[in-house]
Structures are given as structure tokens and as C-alpha cells.
Amino acid sequence: MSISREDIEKVAVLARIRVDEAQISALESDLGNILNLVDELSAADTANIEPLSHPLDAVQRLRTDEVTETNQREAFQAIAPATEDGLYLVPRVIE
């Protein structure tokens, strides 16, 4: 299976990854090869196999509803690019 330039550009936008013209040709063949591998897997007969949602055959452990976290705001905000009044500041987003 092949992947089109348009698909690559769209996925790049969705993933917020900047991809320049020169990279697209390389990605076309690399991603195409990955999709070919997936196609090979798709050829396997899975009619009698239960779909797997996780590779581990185990069940999720649950946690009791008790507060265990303490306020670490100062430590977290020490590594943030910009903060003010306890808020993290980010480039303005208005939808």
C-alpha cells in the first residue's frame, strides 16, 4: 500500500510536525514500507481470534479514591517557560 503526499501533509498537520518538501519523498517510501508490512499482517486469517486491546494478557488494577498527591506547583513551574499568578502561560489560543 502506498501513501500519498496529501496524506503525509495532513498527518503532519494533525501531529503538529513540520515536514519540508525534501522530507516528503523520503517519508513517502518509508511510510509506504511500514504500511506494506501492516498489509502482510492483514493477510493472516483472524476469523476466530478475539481482537486484542492490549499486548499484555492482564487486567487493570484500580486505585482507591484517596488523595495521595501533594502540591508540587513550585517544582513543576520551575521548569516551565512562563508562569504568572500560578498559571502556566502559553501563546494565545482563541478558537
Add this chain to the structure above:
Amino acid sequence: MQWDIVIGLEIHVQLATKTKIFSGSSTAFGAEPNTQASAVDLAMPGTLPVPNEQAFRYAVMFGLAVNAEIGRRSVFDRKNYFYPDLPKGYQTTQLDHPIVGPGYVDIDLADGSTKRVRIHHAHLEEDAGKSLHEDFHGMTGIDLNRAGTPLIEVVTEPDMNSAEEAVAFAKKLHGLVSSLGICDGDMSQGSLRFDVNISLKPKGSNELGTRTETKNLNSFRFMEQAIAHEVERQMDILEDGGRIIQETRLYNGERGESRSMRSKEEANDYRYFPCPDLLPVVIDDDFIEGARKLLPELPDERKARFKEQYGLNDYDARLLSDDARMAAFFEETASHGKDAKLAANWVLGEFSARLNAEDKTVVQAPITGAQLGQLVARIADNTVSSSGAKKVFEALWSGSGDNADAVIEAQGLKQVSDTGALEAMVDEVLAGMPDQVAQYQEEGDPKKQKKMLGGFMGPLMKASKGQGNPKLFNEILVRKLGG
């Protein structure tokens, strides 16, 4: 052209757990920004989510209350999108294997009929943080205290056909989750948020039209207005020969207008996939039966009990039973008020009218059920007339008095119910009106006699300075005039 309106709802219900869905951070409301945002909530590298058992318990309780199948094996998926109030770059949610499967809720309509609204499913997911768009030097402020708060998103089938039905369902659901105690029900704080999907189709047609979604309505009033607004907008477009674009819209309740929020081409490309950080959650019979034991009285059961226990009619019983806190307020009023029917009239009448007028919820009311109940008791035992009672209510509400008896005393609103004193007044008044007395006694028609009694009441109320108990006056009059 005649159109059918088709409405489906998606409701985000914040669960009243102590901690977040995937971390042990507190969910308490009103904390300083980001003081309840842990490494897991901030999506720091190397952290792993661990689901909150109570969130599952609450979701199962909801499922049982809406007659739904419980998902024995539920799976978390990642819904990928970028927004700064979602630090992970994806929302952890449930797509194909939700915790609550198909169920239903029956709603009561104004014409006395009931309607079944099917629930497609309800799934567990995490809330996002909050973006503050006030000016931070041209930047946006992010508070992640809310990030990771557990939600159930309830998705209905498109079974509602008017704003009335949609609002009735929304109110019923609100009453249900607050009665269950799984949500605090505080809509002004966003504890319940409604998204409304609306489409139109030619009357009688089986084919659904293109729908739009109006997001984040957080009051019943806005919801009703937003539906009316969107129906009209779509109708105008369709009748001009235009086409509806599938899109998300935002309704501004203050301005009464809506605008498009997201364009179609970007919409719904969330690239869902199963979350590798979380294993499937398996719910067994013991867990489900444990949750079932925690179910309190639900609105439908409560309504039946109110009719039985207090002798209320269907309409009053429904209005009082839908919301758990309104129901509790009524029961407190009735327990102090001696007369349940009278208590219901006051709670649904004067009390509810004041809440509406001041846009308050029961919890914000300045009076308690006990205070109103004491007033109702004084009306029931004839201490105060109904017009006097309104003055007492006013004083209690405004806080100028704190109990009915004290206000009645202070404002001289006590009705004279001392039979001896009233009899003396009746004797005196009758002595001054010999002609009318003779007329009354000669009248053979009891109906006309009854009418003539009114002629004596005016002078009696005057003699008692308006404080004579009209009911007792009446009884005494009939006895004296008859004998």
C-alpha cells in the same frame, strides 16, 4: 414547509470523586491554580495513569439507574488533539468498549404523557484544564486543576423532537445524577454540561438531515434558547434552498446568537487508538452488586412515595421529586409543617417563585425547610392568615426575622382565634344589624343564605381590625344565626 425537529444530547457529568480519574490529586473545587495538578495530570514523562475505582463505581451506579447493560470489560482509548489545556496531547476516553451500554430514561411531558429516551451508551473519560483568555501580555493562562477530573459522557439516541423534550430529559438526568450522589449537580460551576445535536427533516420523512452540534450549554434556560435559535437558523437556510453544514457551534446566551466553532475539514480526525498505558478494566458481579446496594431512592420511586405518603397529585409529586435537594427541602418543610399538601403548595408556589426570580438553586435559598415548615404549621393551625403568611415569608427570606413565630409576634400578624373573643364580636355585630339577621333567617334557600353570610364578614373583620380568623367567624355566624 413543515419540519420535524430531531435532537440528541451528549452530557458531560463531572463525578464527585475525591480524586482524579488517573491520579491521586484532589478534585476539590476552588483551589489555587495548578496546586492540584500532579506529574500525572501534567503529563510528565515517565508517569503512568492508575484508574480510580470510585469513578467506575459511580459509572456503574449510573448504568444501573438508567436500566443499562454494564460493560464487563471496558477499554480506554486515546483521542488525539492539541490544545494547551490538555497536556498529554490526547484525552483518555472510551470509544468501542464503554463502561455503560444501551439503556433508557422515561421523561414526563407537560401534557401528562411520558416518553422514553434511549441512551446509546455512557463512557468514562477525563476532563481538560481551563484556559484563561484574559490578557497575560498577549498570552493565555492555563490552570490544570480540572485536568483529569473524572467525567461520564452520556450519549442519547436522537429521540427528542422539541426543546421541551430535550429540557425535560436534561432536568431528569440532572435529578438522577444528583440523587445518586455521583455528581454535585452544580451547573453554574460546569458540573453538568450539555451538547445538543440538532437536525431538521421534512415532516414525516424517514431520512435524517445534516446535524449541527451546539456545545457546552450549562443552564436549562440557555439550552432551551439555543435549541430554538438553532432550529430557526436551520429552517431559514433550508427554506431558502440552502444546505446545512455539519459543524460545531457555540451559543452565546447573553447575546442570544451562535457562531461556528470548528470547520468540517478539521473536525473528527482524532485518530483514536487503544491506550497502551492502561489495561482493560474487568468489572465482576460482586462489583456490580456492590454498586447496586449503594443506589439511593431514585426520582421515579420518590415520586410514587410522595403520592402515597403525602397524598400529593401526580404533577406536584413529580415537580418535588425530580431534584434530590428540592425533594429533601420539601420533606423537611412537610415534617415541620403538619400539613403536607399545604407544604407542597408553599414550596412549589411562593418558595419556587422566589428562587426563579432571583435565579437561585434550592441550596442557595436564604431559608431552610424547617423555617418554611414552621410557617406552614402556623397557617395550618390558623395562627396566621394566608395574606399574613406572605408577610412572614418575606421577613424570613430577607433575613429580618429568623422564625415564623417571632415574626408573627413582632408584626402583630396573629389571627384572633380565641373563640370567646370572636363570639363577643359576632354578638355585637349581629346586634347592630337586626334587619339583615331577620332577612337571613327568613331565607329558605341554603345557597342564598351562604351568600348572605358575606354581608356580615366585612363588619366582623373591621371589628377585629383584620385579625379575626375568617374560618372561625364563619362557623360562629352559622351557629348563631341558625339558632
